[in-house]
Amino acid sequence: xxxxxxxxxxxxxxxxxxxxxxxxxxxxxxxxxxxxxxxxxxxxxxxxxxxxxxxxxxxxxxxxxxxxxxxxxxxxxxxxxxxxxxxxxxxxxxxxxxxxxxxxxxxxxxxxxxxxxxxxxxxxxxxxxxxxxxxxxxxxxxxxxxxxxxxxxxxxxxxxxxxxxxxxxxxxxxxxxxxxxxxxxxxxxxxxxxxxxxxxxxxxxxxxxxxxxxxxxxxxxxxxxx
Amino acid sequence: xxxxxxxxxxxxxxxxxxxxxxxxxxxxxxxxxxxxxxxxxxxxxxxxxxxxxxxxxxxxxxxxxxxxxxxxxxxxxxxxxxxxxxxxxxxxxxxxxxxxxxxxxxxxxxxxxxxxxxxxxxxxxxxxxxxxxxxxxxxxxxxxxxxxxxxxxxxxxxxxxxxxxxxxxxxxxxxxxxxxxxxxxxxxxxxxxxxxxxxxxxxxxxxxxxxxxxxxxxxxxxxxxxxxxxxxxxxxxxxxxxxxxxxxxxxxxxxxxxxxx
Numbered sequence: 189x190x191x192x193x194x195x196x197x198x199x200x201x202x203x204x205x206x207x208x209x210x211x212x213x214x215x216x217x218x219x220x221x222x223x224x225x226x227x228x229x230x231x232x233x234x235x236x237x238x239x240x241x242x243x244x245x246x247x248x249x250x251x252x253x254x255x256x257x258x259x260x261x262x263x264x265x266x267x268x269x270x271x272x273x274x275x276x277x278x279x280x281x282x283x284x285x286x287x288x289x290x291x292x293x294x295x296x297x298x299x300x301x302x303x304x305x306x307x308x309x310x311x312x313x314x315x316x317x318x319x320x321x322x323x324x325x326x327x328x329x330x331x332x333x334x335x336x337x338x339x340x341x342x343x344x345x346x347x348x349x350x351x352x353x354x355x356x357x358x359x360x361x362x363x364x365x366x367x368x369x370x371x372x373x374x375x376x377x378x379x380x381x382x383x384x385x386x387x388x389x390x391x392x393x394x395x396x397x398x399x400x401x402x403x404x405x406x407x408x409x410x411x412x413x414x
Numbered sequence: 415x416x417x418x419x420x421x422x423x424x425x426x427x428x429x430x431x432x433x434x435x436x437x438x439x440x441x442x443x444x445x446x447x448x449x450x451x452x453x454x455x456x457x458x459x460x461x462x463x464x465x466x467x468x469x470x471x472x473x474x475x476x477x478x479x480x481x482x483x484x485x486x487x488x489x490x491x492x493x494x495x496x497x498x499x500x501x502x503x504x505x506x507x508x509x510x511x512x513x514x515x516x517x518x519x520x521x522x523x524x525x526x527x528x529x530x531x532x533x534x535x536x537x538x539x540x541x542x543x544x545x546x547x548x549x550x551x552x553x554x555x556x557x558x559x560x561x562x563x564x565x566x567x568x569x570x571x572x573x574x575x576x577x578x579x580x581x582x583x584x585x586x587x588x589x590x591x592x593x594x595x596x597x598x599x600x601x602x603x604x605x606x607x608x609x610x611x612x613x614x615x616x617x618x619x620x621x622x623x624x625x626x627x628x629x630x631x632x633x634x635x636x637x638x639x640x641x642x643x644x645x646x647x648x649x650x651x652x653x654x655x656x657x658x659x660x661x662x663x664x665x666x667x668x669x670x671x672x673x674x675x
Contacts, residue, residue, distance in 0.1 A: 203673070242667035243576055263668035268582035278577035291581040338577075345582055 190255040192349060192381055193217040193240065199248035200232070200239060209235055211405040212249065217349075222375040222395055223383040226410075227402030233385040234275065236402065237351040240383070241272045253349075264296045271347035275354040277331070277338035284329075285322035287337065291345040303344060314373075315340045316366045332363025339370060343380075350374070352384040368392065418626050430455070472539045481537045485523070485546050489516050492554040499558040502565045504672055510658035511557065515651055519549050522647040530639050548619065548640055549647045552604060556648040557655055560600030564656060567592040568663050568672050575670055585661070585668040593660055600652040604645045611641055 198213040209232040217223055227233050238244040240251060242263055251258045258266055268291075279287050288308060291297045303311070305322060312320055315336045320329065329337065335355055342350060352371065356364035372392040374380040384397075399410040433455050440447040472480050493512045500507070523546040528536030536542065568575065571592060578588035586593075611617060612634075616624075619640055623633040665671050 241580060243579065243669050245665055245667060245669060259667070263579070264582050264584040264587075267580055272580040274573060274577060274580070276573065278574050280574070290578070294578070294581065294583040294587050296582040296584070342581065 189218075191216045191252075192219045192221075192254060193383075194252040194255075195240075195249070196252070197249035198239065198246055198251065200235060200244070200246045208247075208405055210246075213406045215400065215407050217381065217383065219348075219381055220375075220379050221381055222371075222392075222397040224390065224397040224399045225383065225385045225402055225407070226387060226399060229387065231402045232405075233387075233402055234353050236407075237272055237353050237383065237385055240349075240351060241267050241270045243272065264294070268294075268296045268345055269347050270349045270351065271342040271345060272351040273335075273338050273342050273353060273355065275357055277334040279326040279329075279334055279337070281325075281327050283323050284320055284326050284337065287326040288322075288341050288344060290341065297345050300345060311340055311344075315370060330363075332359045332366070335359060335363070335367060336370065339367070343374070347380075349381045349383070352382065354385055354387070356386065356388055364388070469539070469543065472543070476539065478535065478537045481539045481542060484539075484543060485520070486516075488547060488550050489519060492550045495554060496558045496561065500561045500565070502561070505565065505659065505662050507561060507659045507662060510662070511561070511655050514654045514658060515550070515553070515557070518647060518651040518654060519546060519553065522549050522643055522650070526639060526643050544619070545640075545643070549643060552644045553648045553651045556600035556604065556652055559603075560596045560652045560656055561659065563599045564592060564596040564659060564663070565672065567595060568670065569674060572670050572672065572674075579668060579670075585664040588668075589660055589663070593656055597649075597652045597656050601645070601648055604648045608641050608645060611637070617641070 193216070195213060195215045198210050199208055200210045201208045213236075225233050225236065235244055239246055240258075242258060253261065253266065253270060280290065285305075285308065289302065292300065292302050308322060312318060312322075317333060317336055317340075320333060320337075326334070326337065335358070339350075339352065339355065355367050355371070359367065368390055371382060371384060372395055375382055375397075376394050390397075400407045401410055402408075433451060436451050437448055439445065440451060468484060472484060489512070492515065493508065496511065497508060523542055524536050526545045527533050527538060527541040531541050533541050568589065575588045575592070579585070607617075617637055617640070620630075620633045620637040623636065624630055663670065663672055
């Protein structure tokens with residue numbers, strides 16, 4: 189079976205730097221897997237996710253999505269199925285509803301079914317945002333609420349792979365637990381494939397993620413965790 | 415009434431009193447502008463005298479190659495002035511900007527001298543060079559403002575643009591607001607000039623024509639054409655340059671190439 193994502197001999201260095209962040213990194217992700225990537229700060233965890241959705245360009249190697257090299261897929265098409273949520277959630281200065289429906293304003297998602305208000309309310313409740321109304325300003329939400337809203341917005345375009353970059357790093361313990369719980373449910377209930385970068389020791393109750401450590405310019409599977 | 419009063423060399427030098435006042439103000443209040451005022455004055459004299467002699471020569475010879483060469487020098491100079499103002503090192507914007515300027519200014523100047531004024535040949539230097547000069551001078555400032563705004567906003571709003579890209583936007587959709595703001599920032603001064611013309615100020619070209627003895631009713635017709643030409647050429651060149659340069663801000667994967675300075 190063709191893996192959902194396959195990274196082959198990936199090499200990357202930042203512009204103007206000779207030091208490689210990744211040196212012939214390899215990893216395979218099957219559909220439905222829940223991957224956790226850990227590693228010290230500066231190891232390139234965020235960069236790895238950004239390379240998968242082409243927000244950065246590698247110097248060598250290839251990344252295959254459903255067997256096709258990502259460079260052969262139109263960038264907007266790739267990012268409508270491989271959705272990346274940044275560490276610091278970004279909102280436009282508009283209502284919660286306008287922020288949530290933003291993906292549908294882009295040509296690539298225009299034909300996808302647009303959720304109605306009732307569906308959005310239901311989703312907000314699932315994301316522990318039951319007290320948030322659709323017509324309130326998204327800019328006035330707390331960072332924890334924005335983070336959950338950003339994950340929800342990314343999911344509305346029905347991606348096949350969700351990339352979460354340190355989704356709990358800026359959050360308090362309570363908000364972080366909510367986000368962890370959401371990630372767990374997305375994988376177990378909705379069968380979403382997730383790659384989450386985190387430096388926090390996260391042990392879900394109902395699922396055992398494949399945990400990798402990013403060190404020495406490559407990914408290493410933590411066998412002890414499984 | 416229609417006789418032009420010549421300004422003698424002595425009278426011209428008398429106008430330096432204004433510069434002395436400016437120099438004194440800078441000296442007394444430590445504005446640090448004395449050097450720039452001196453250089454600016456010397457350049458004003460040198461460049462305009464040179465232009466005067468070149469124009470006299472061109473008007474006498476009436477050679478299309480010479481006219482277009484002067485036009486080319488004006489566009490190249492404008493490009494260097496823009497390069498001096500827009501200090502962007504990461505994105506190669508100079509060639510697309512230069513080519514767009516050349517094509518759009520040439521088209522505007524031909525349209526004005528050939529169709530609106532209806533002069534034959536269309537490159538008649540008496541009309542073509544002043545029209546070209548005004549278009550280039552005005553659009554040059556607009557382009558510098560637009561380019562500066564584009565690069566600044568792309569850097570400041572990189573995370574926002576990347577968020578939109580991550581949600582399936584193509585590079586045009588992700589940078590639409592930045593593109594709009596950059597174009598309008600460049601166009602606003604030309605539009606404002608249309609609001610104030612004749613009420614707040616009398617434009618330089620019209621003043622010059624009136625001082626040289628032209629009937630004010632003819633001078634205003636020329637000025638109206640100039641004002642409309644400036645807005646149109648600024649819009650065309652700003653939109654075209656922003657379209658080309660914006661694409662260069664993104665890589666082959668439509669990733670944002672600008673990094674914080």
